[in-house]
Amino acid sequence: xxxxxxxxxxxxxxxxxxxxxxxxxxxxxxxxxxxVLTTRIAWLVQTGQAAPQQILAVTFTNKAAxxxxxxxxxxxxxxxxxxxxxxxxxxxxGLCNRLLRAHHRDAGLLQLFQILDSADxxxxxxxxxxxxxxxxxxxxxxxxxxxxxxNKEAGLRAxxxxxxxxxxxxxxxLYREYEQQCEREGVVDFAELLLRTYELLERNEPLRRHxxxxxxxxxxxxxxxxxxxxxxxxxxxxxxxxxxxxxLFCVGDDDQSIYRFRGAEVGxxxxxxxxxxxxxxxxxxxxxxSHGNILEAANAxxxxxxxxxxxxxxxxxxxxxPIRVFEAFSDGDEARWIVEEIQSLVRDGASRxxxxxxxxxxxxxxxxxxxxxxxxxxxxVYGGLRFFERQExxxxxxxxxxxxxxxxxxxxxxxxxxxxxxxxxxxxxxLQDAARTWNSxxxxxxxxxxxxxxxxxxxxxxxxxxxxxxxxxxxLPELVxxxxxxxxxxxxxxxxxxxxxxxxxxxxxINAASNFTxxxxxxxxxxxxxxxxLSDFLAHASLEAGDHQADVGADAVQLMTVHSAKGLEFxxxxxxxxxxxxxxxxxxxxxxxxxxxxxxxxxVAVTRARQRLYLSFSQSRMLHxxxxxxLPSRFLEEIPEGLTRWLSPKRPRGGAGAGSSGSGxxxxxxxxxxxxxxxxxxxxxxxxxxxxxxxxxGVIIDARGGGAxxxxxxxxxxxxxxxxxxxxxxxxxx
DNA sequence: ATTCTTTAGTTTTTT
DNA sequence: ACTAAAGAAT
Numbered sequence: 001x002x003x004x005x006x007x008x009x010x011x012x013x014x015x016x017x018x019x020x021x022x023x024x025x026x027x028x029x030x031x032x033x034x035x036v037l038t039t040r041i042a043w044l045v046q047t048g049q050a051a052p053q054q055i056l057a058v059t060f061t062n063k064a065a066x067x068x069x070x071x072x073x074x075x076x077x078x079x080x081x082x083x084x085x086x087x088x089x090x091x092x093x094g095l096c097n098r099l100l101r102a103h104h105r106d107a108g109l110l111q112l113f114q115i116l117d118s119a120d121x122x123x124x125x126x127x128x129x130x131x132x133x134x135x136x137x138x139x140x141x142x143x144x145x146x147x148x149x150x151n152k153e154a155g156l157r158a159x160x161x162x163x164x165x166x167x168x169x170x171x172x173x174l175y176r177e178y179e180q181q182c183e184r185e186g187v188v189d190f191a192e193l194l195l196r197t198y199e200l201l202e203r204n205e206p207l208r209r210h211x212x213x214x215x216x217x218x219x220x221x222x223x224x225x226x227x228x229x230x231x232x233x234x235x236x237x238x239x240x241x242x243x244x245x246x247x248l249f250c251v252g253d254d255d256q257s258i259y260r261f262r263g264a265e266v267g268x269x270x271x272x273x274x275x276x277x278x279x280x281x282x283x284x285x286x287x288x289x290s291h292g293n294i295l296e297a298a299n300a301x302x303x304x305x306x307x308x309x310x311x312x313x314x315x316x317x318x319x320x321x322p323i324r325v326f327e328a329f330s331d332g333d334e335a336r337w338i339v340e341e342i343q344s345l346v347r348d349g350a351s352r353x354x355x356x357x358x359x360x361x362x363x364x365x366x367x368x369x370x371x372x373x374x375x376x377x378x379x380x381v382y383g384g385l386r387f388f389e390r391q392e393x394x395x396x397x398x399x400x401x402x403x404x405x406x407x408x409x410x411x412x413x414x415x416x417x418x419x420x421x422x423x424x425x426x427x428x429x430x431l432q433d434a435a436r437t438w439n440s441x442x443x444x445x446x447x448x449x450x451x452x453x454x455x456x457x458x459x460x461x462x463x464x465x466x467x468x469x470x471x472x473x474x475x476l477p478e479l480v481x482x483x484x485x486x487x488x489x490x491x492x493x494x495x496x497x498x499x500x501x502x503x504x505x506x507x508x509x510i511n512a513a514s515n516f517t518x519x520x521x522x523x524x525x526x527x528x529x530x531x532x533x534l535s536d537f538l539a540h541a542s543l544e545a546g547d548h549q550a551d552v553g554a555d556a557v558q559l560m561t562v563h564s565a566k567g568l569e570f571x572x573x574x575x576x577x578x579x580x581x582x583x584x585x586x587x588x589x590x591x592x593x594x595x596x597x598x599x600x601x602x603x604v605a606v607t608r609a610r611q612r613l614y615l616s617f618s619q620s621r622m623l624h625x626x627x628x629x630x631l632p633s634r635f636l637e638e639i640p641e642g643l644t645r646w647l648s649p650k651r652p653r654g655g656a657g658a659g660s661s662g663s664g665x666x667x668x669x670x671x672x673x674x675x676x677x678x679x680x681x682x683x684x685x686x687x688x689x690x691x692x693x694x695x696x697x698g699v700i701i702d703a704r705g706g707g708a709x710x711x712x713x714x715x716x717x718x719x720x721x722x723x724x725x726x727x728x729x730x731x732x733x734x
Numbered sequence: 735a736t737t738c739t740t741t742a743g744t745t746t747t748t749t
Numbered sequence: 750a751c752t753a754a755a756g757a758a759t
Binding site: 060061062091092093094115117118189190191193194225258259261262360361362363383417420422424425542543544545561562563564582583585586587588597601623624 | 735736743744745746747748749
Binding site: 363366622623624625626 | 750
């Protein structure tokens with residue numbers, strides 16, 4: 001017990017030992033957030049205030065859930081398996097899946113309902129549009145997918161959506177058709193998991209009461225990332241803060257909310273504070289991660305945002321090194337410089353794994369990878385395809401899904417002609433028409449067909465029937481193995497020249513099935529229905545797509561987007577591409593909300609660094625096959641000058657206009673901007689930084705005409721991109 | 735059914 | 750510049 005609370009600082013201790021009441025913990029970057037959350041749970045259990053089964057902990061990723069369970073197992077004197085079983089720890093989606101399986105009848109679902117991941121959902125929508133003969137130019141599937149998900153996340157079924165124009169009315173109709181299609185096929189998408197559970201609990205009072213009374217404590221991690229529906233879901237369990245509901249313990253950081261684009265509502269934090277009358281918000285402001293200069297820079301950046309809940313990180317670690325800033329002439333130059341810097345760090349004894357290269361968008365990784373590769377520096381990139389998202393795995397899973405549920409049309413379409421068995425587009429069309437006529441699934445429509453299409457499809461159906469029959473007595477890994485052979489998938493990839501890796505992945509799927517079976521066995525549940533374990537395995541595959549492709553353990557430099565760096569920390573961080581239009585991204589600068597999210601993203605990036613932070617930008621950059629000339633990011637100017645050290649000749653500051661460095665003075669060793677045309681009349685050149693009396697600072701990005709008509713195009717950032725007549729415009733070199 | 739050609743769209747991502 | 754996906758030709 002004293003062990004548990006030892007080494008907590010004053011605020012952490014206060015948060016951990018709060019009396020049972022609704023609580024909001026504002027936890028800054030590196031302030032020991034996860035530690036507080038897990039210690040709180042352990043403390044509740046150890047002091048006898050709550051039994052493990054009275055606790056529900058919600059995270060956003062499976063990784064975070066696993067980590068929390070591992071830490072709890074180490075803190076609590078009970079074996080890990082028991083903790084895992086009696087305490088509900090998981091993602092919103094994982095927990096909803098568990099609830100819906102337990103109460104599938106009340107929720108109006110098959111016991112073996114399947115879960116569509118985003119790609120499956122998109123495929124289902126495309127299939128729907130095709131069946132209804134809808135022009136997918138007018139109704140792009142992706143847009144419709146977003147429309148449906150956004151409405152579900154707002155808690156709205158198709159009948160409840162208000163439509164004021166024809167376009168929306170049609171989309172609502174398609175939403176309704178989509179709902180019916182999912183219903184018919186016995187499948188549920190991600191948003192549906194949440195909405196179904198919400199409606200189930202709302203509608204079914206005894207059930208709601210049961211869970212409200214069971215879960216005395218609900219703890220939420222990354223609360224700033226919750227969407228509206230998730231918040232309503234929590235409110236339901238807490239009985240809106242009235243008697244008989246759970247206590248909500250929400251931990252989050254409004255300054256690290258970077259998922260607005262996918263529905264996260266930072267406003268939930270304030271709403272929670274108000275609606276649940278959270279008396280005093282506990283602020284964790286001592287940072288144990290970064291040196292003083294880095295923190296000060298982060299604070300200076302984030303303070304410019306409006307509507308913050310307010311928080312100022314501090315450290316007792318001392319100022320540390322200055323933040324290093326570098327201006328390159330081209331993106332290639334920037335990458336080369338980063339690589340040189342890494343080489344010298346490694347020479348000085350740094351471990352490559354402690355160095356991270358961060359960027360705003362994935363497109364920027366290519367050039368960095370290229371330079372790292374040429375220099376022979378091991379690196380790993382986060383963000384590739386994940387295991388369960390691979391083509392061969394999705395194919396195998398589709399066969400498995402068809403065994404569990406023949407009405408799953410998405411799975412049917414995926415494998416009906418893969419490997420090819422002579423069921424081409426025409427046969428598939430005939431079948432889809434028949435399914436519509438008979439109002440049945442594709443599988444069930446096959447017997448109604450005659451002719452050539454009927455014959456080949458009947459063969460496919462009997463293949464599936466045989467698969468189902470022959471696997472009832474098999475263990476899950478045996479079943480998977482059997483299906484890989486009988487379906488012809490193995491054979492197909494054996495004959496493909498690049499198929500070796502895919503074959504290995506298929507074997508890995510059998511492995512995954514073995515591991516899953518072992519985990520389930522330790523929870524000692526007996527499943528009466530054949531293929532019930534299969535169904536659980538499929539849910540697992542949808543909900544947990546596996547780790548991103550990267551070899552763990554190797555001493556390699558880490559490359560990732562700022563988004564995926566959230567929650568991680570490194571001794572040395574390079575943040576590249578700090579340019580207007582890139583970071584902040586041009587699509588975000590139109591509205592204040594968007595810009596502030598970019599600023600939070602910048603805040604997240606800066607606070608990843610423990611000891612050393614490099615910021616770099618480039619005068620020119622190849623993007624979509626064209627050279628772009630960007631201004632330095634406004635975020636650079638938001639860092640107080642005293643905290644930085646420029647490794648390249650410093651440019652004048654935007655506001656001050658006091659600079660004296662010559663116009664674009666290039667260190668002689670560096671090559672000039674590639675693709676920069678010859679000097680223009682008046683000595684101007686593309687890529688040059690200029691100042692206009694009205695528009696402020698800008699970069700010359702193009703030129704046309706000659707003599708008296710010569711014009712230049714200048715990117716003034718905020719003030720836009722303008723064509724100016726050289727003979728008229730009053731421009732100063734910066 | 736396979737292969738070649740054209741076209742559109744390239745911020746961030748988990749479940 | 751590059752890719753993935755849809756369309757057209759074989």
